[in-house]
Amino acid sequence: MSTTAVQTATPTSKVPKAESDRSKSENRLGQRLVLPSIILMLIVTAFPMLRALYLSVFDYTLTAPDDRSFVGFSNYVTALTDPLFWTSTGITVLYMLVTVAIELVIGFIFAMVMHRLIFARGVVRTSILIPYGIITVVSGFAWQFAFSYQNGFVNSWLPFIGADFNWFGDTTPAVIAICVSEIWKTTPFMSLLLLAGLAQVSEDMVEAAKVDGATWWQRLWKVVLPNMRSAIMVAVLFRALDAYRIFDNIFVMTAGAEDTASISFLTYRQTIEQFQLGMGSALSVLLFLSVLVIAFLIIKLFRVDLAAARQEG
Amino acid sequence: MKKLGVPIGVTLILLWCLLPVAWIISLSFKSEESITAGNPGFLPGEGTFAGWANYDKVLSDPLYDYFPRAILNSIGISLIATALSVIVATLAAYAIARLEFKGKRLVLSLALVIAMFPVVSLVGPLFDMWRTLGIYDTWIGLIIPYMSFTLPLAIWTLSAFFREIPWEMEQAAQVDGATSWQAFRKVIVPLAAPGVFTAAILTFFFAWNDFVFGISLTSTEAARPIPASLAFFVGADPFNRPASLLAAAAVISTIPIIIIVLLFQRKIVAGLTSGAVKG
Numbered sequence: 088m089s090t091t092a093v094q095t096a097t098p099t100s101k102v103p104k105a106e107s108d109r110s111k112s113e114n115r116l117g118q119r120l121v122l123p124s125i126i127l128m129l130i131v132t133a134f135p136m137l138r139a140l141y142l143s144v145f146d147y148t149l150t151a152p153d154d155r156s157f158v159g160f161s162n163y164v165t166a167l168t169d170p171l172f173w174t175s176t177g178i179t180v181l182y183m184l185v186t187v188a189i190e191l192v193i194g195f196i197f198a199m200v201m202h203r204l205i206f207a208r209g210v211v212r213t214s215i216l217i218p219y220g221i222i223t224v225v226s227g228f229a230w231q232f233a234f235s236y237q238n239g240f241v242n243s244w245l246p247f248i249g250a251d252f253n254w255f256g257d258t259t260p261a262v263i264a265i266c267v268s269e270i271w272k273t274t275p276f277m278s279l280l281l282l283a284g285l286a287q288v289s290e291d292m293v294e295a296a297k298v299d300g301a302t303w304w305q306r307l308w309k310v311v312l313p314n315m316r317s318a319i320m321v322a323v324l325f326r327a328l329d330a331y332r333i334f335d336n337i338f339v340m341t342a343g344a345e346d347t348a349s350i351s352f353l354t355y356r357q358t359i360e361q362f363q364l365g366m367g368s369a370l371s372v373l374l375f376l377s378v379l380v381i382a383f384l385i386i387k388l389f390r391v392d393l394a395a396a397r398q399e400g
Numbered sequence: 401m402k403k404l405g406v407p408i409g410v411t412l413i414l415l416w417c418l419l420p421v422a423w424i425i426s427l428s429f430k431s432e433e434s435i436t437a438g439n440p441g442f443l444p445g446e447g448t449f450a451g452w453a454n455y456d457k458v459l460s461d462p463l464y465d466y467f468p469r470a471i472l473n474s475i476g477i478s479l480i481a482t483a484l485s486v487i488v489a490t491l492a493a494y495a496i497a498r499l500e501f502k503g504k505r506l507v508l509s510l511a512l513v514i515a516m517f518p519v520v521s522l523v524g525p526l527f528d529m530w531r532t533l534g535i536y537d538t539w540i541g542l543i544i545p546y547m548s549f550t551l552p553l554a555i556w557t558l559s560a561f562f563r564e565i566p567w568e569m570e571q572a573a574q575v576d577g578a579t580s581w582q583a584f585r586k587v588i589v590p591l592a593a594p595g596v597f598t599a600a601i602l603t604f605f606f607a608w609n610d611f612v613f614g615i616s617l618t619s620t621e622a623a624r625p626i627p628a629s630l631a632f633f634v635g636a637d638p639f640n641r642p643a644s645l646l647a648a649a650a651v652i653s654t655i656p657i658i659i660i661v662l663l664f665q666r667k668i669v670a671g672l673t674s675g676a677v678k679g
Contacts, residue, residue, distance in 0.1 A: 117501025200409030
């Protein structure tokens with residue numbers, strides 16, 4: 088469908104002179120039209136990132152701006168040798184792995200149900216958009232109050248847990264509560280992407296496998312899943328990078344207590360709450376680099392073909 | 401068994417999606433006193449139902465003045481950022497869908513990188529830059545980052561929509577005697593409008609939802625949007641978060657989202673999946 092539009096724009100007729108004039112003016116027009124987008128995107132990303140790179144080699148605290156001094160890589164050394172940095176990195180990777188894995192399974196089940204749905208489609212799709220649209224901070228509060236032993240309902244609904252169990256008193260239960268909130272909020276997005284992937288699987292192939300006597304499981308693993316591989320991979324890539332930036336739920340639910348702070352939260356605390364722009368910038372750079380590493384690993388490991396998925400890339 | 405699968409699935413999906421929403425609504429109707437005393441359970445118990453008192457309080461009590469102000473900030477900032485972002489993205493998406501030019505890959509790669517960017521790693525330098533420029537704690541100081549961060553999504557969604565438009569119709573209209581401007585306005589604009597509208601909804605969701613920029617680039621109620629305002633919500637007693645009032649405020653901030661979802665469910669689903677999968 089994309090090729091037709093492009094071809095009308097650049098007819099492949101053989102009129103060299105006129106054609107080159109035309110393509111030149113098309114080139115100019117195209118560049119002019121994308122220029123505002125490029126400038127805007129660079130103002131808020133490239134420039135601040137370079138600035139962070141620069142600030143990260145200084146000992147620079149906003150409360151004492153005159154005491155700024157060049158310290159070389161010592162901020163990085165401090166960060167990388169501090170166990171707190173590694174605890175946060177570890178817990179962030181854990182959040183990412185747990186939430187994405189569970190979302191993938193639940194999201195797929197939801198997508199299967201929606202795919203089979205004939206009536207009440209609108210109601211289900213409307214409902215599934217509500218978690219997606221709700222402010223993360225609001226869902227964080229909803230779940231925090233739900234898990235609270237003073238005001239919540241979770242303890243009274245779960246029979247194997249005491250009524251006065253404090254979910255936010257220890258790392259493991261607090262991480263579980265944060266993950267629940269995160270999974271609740273983002274599963275709908277995953278399930279909609281998977282639903283779009285399911286729609287691309289040809290019904291004929293599934294039917295053919297059925298005729299050949301394949302069981303439900305065999306059809307799922309041998310026909311359906313392989314055929315929606317690129318949709319799954321793109322969904323995983325986007326969700327994983329998103330999950331690695333986890334911040335809102337942690338801020339609201341535990342404020343980083345009980346070793347639940349993610350790497351984003353640690354960076355925020357250094358920079359904005361403690362005004363340590365030098366140290367915070369070093370953490371910013373490390374955070375950015377780790378996102379790059381994760382993106383690279385996912386793309387290499389699962390051979391995600393973004394160009395094919397995006398058709399242009 | 402086979403017939404039961406789908407109804408059970410639907411029930412589970414509905415429970416999953418609506419339970420926390422029902423819970424926060426229930427919480428918002430519990431009286432403040434009962435919450436402070438500890439009032440576990442899902443529904444307001446005997447004598448703990450507060451009616452509209454919590455809503456009344458967060459909207460009109462001078463103690464919570466910052467909340468109505470935050471609503472105003474969020475509406476203003478989100479709408480302006482959405483409008484500007486969609487205009488800029490429309491130009492870019494048109495160029496990407498329709499024209500051949502050098503640098504096309506650059507725009508798409510840049511958009512991809514920004515979509516993956518860890519937002520927190522930018523707030524330190526932005527905090528510093530905005531203070532130097534004097535736009536820290538102002539509307540414009542939030543509008544600029546919202547625009548930049550919603551551009552990738554808007555560009556993808558729009559270029560996916562624009563590729564589906566049969567551009568030949570424009571020429572056909574011209575052959576029938578329309579000027580090129582008339583052809584564009586009468587044929588292409590109506591076809592493109594639904595896509596532009598979808599991109600606008602998704603952009604608005606992002607801006608309405610943002611928390612990191614909201615807490616980092618504001619310090620007073622001059623520009624603080626709803627999510628940040630909720631996070632700093634304190635009542636008369638700073639050591640006890642007023643859960644039921646906070647719940648009422650949370651419900652109020654969710655109303656616009658529910659309305660948009662109810663009205664435009666189809667468009668949102670199409671936009672989300674085309675931007676991310678078909679792309």
